[in-house]
Amino acid sequence: xxxxxxxxxxxxxxxxxVHLPCNHSTISGTDYIHWYRQLPSQxxxxxxxxLTSNVNNRMASLAIAEDRKSSTLILHxxxxxxxxxYYCILSEGQGFSFIFGKGTRLLVKx
Amino acid sequence: GAVVSQxxxxxxxxxxxxVKIECRSLDFQATTMFWYRQFPKQSLMLMATSxxxxxxxxxxxxxxxxxxxxxxSLTLSTLTVTSAHPEDSSFYxxxxxxxxxxxxxxxxxxxxxx
Numbered sequence: 166x167x168x169x170x171x172x173x174x175x176x177x178x179x180x181x182x183v184h185l186p187c188n189h190s191t192i193s194g195t196d197y198i199h200w201y202r203q204l205p206s207q208x209x210x211x212x213x214x215x216l217t218s219n220v221n222n223r224m225a226s227l228a229i230a231e232d233r234k235s236s237t238l239i240l241h242x243x244x245x246x247x248x249x250x251y252y253c254i255l256s257e258g259q260g261f262s263f264i265f266g267k268g269t270r271l272l273v274k275x
Numbered sequence: 276g277a278v279v280s281q282x283x284x285x286x287x288x289x290x291x292x293x294v295k296i297e298c299r300s301l302d303f304q305a306t307t308m309f310w311y312r313q314f315p316k317q318s319l320m321l322m323a324t325s326x327x328x329x330x331x332x333x334x335x336x337x338x339x340x341x342x343x344x345x346x347x348s349l350t351l352s353t354l355t356v357t358s359a360h361p362e363d364s365s366f367y368x369x370x371x372x373x374x375x376x377x378x379x380x381x382x383x384x385x386x387x388x389x
Contacts, residue, residue, distance in 0.1 A: 208383045209368070267318050
C-alpha cells in the first residue's frame, strides 16, 4: 500500500498559487519525498524531491514539515498546463520501486 | 538528460496474439527498470522490477508467464504480453533510475486487445 495520503482533487484559478498537501505519517528516516505529475495519456513527470529541508526548483517548491510527517507541493503560479494528477511518493532511494497512491487531480480554471 | 523512450506509444492487437513493448534509456545506463500498468482513472500499479542480466521480480498477482520481461542490456528492457486478451488492455509504463533519488518514466504504451 502507498504510504502517503492526498486529497482526491483540488481546484485552482489560473495564475494563482496552489498548495498540494501530502500526509506521510509513517515516513522513515531514510525515505525521500518525491513529487511527480501525470498528464493524460502520458507517463509521470518528475516535479521535485526532498529529504528534510525545503526545496525549490524552476517548477515548484517543496515544503517539508519539521517532523517530516507531511509535505506540501507549491506551484507558485498555476497555469492551464499544470492541470494533472500529482503524486506524492516515498522512496528509500535508488533501486527501490515507487508505490503510487491515488494522487491529487488538480483542475486549473481560466 | 535522463530520457526514457518507450515504444510503441499505442498498439492494437487481436486476442491471442503477443505484443512486445520496448523501454530504452537513451542517455544513461539503467541497471534497474520498473514496469507499471494503469487502468482508466486509476493509479499506476507496479507489475515487476527488471534487473539487467537477471530474472525480473514480479509483484504478487502478476503472471510471470504472461508478462515476459527481458532486460538484456543496460539500456533496454522489454515487456511481452503473451496471448493477450481484452482484459489486458491497459496503459503500460516503464521507468528507470535517473540517479540516486528518482526515476524517469517512459511516455507509456496504450494496449488495446480486440
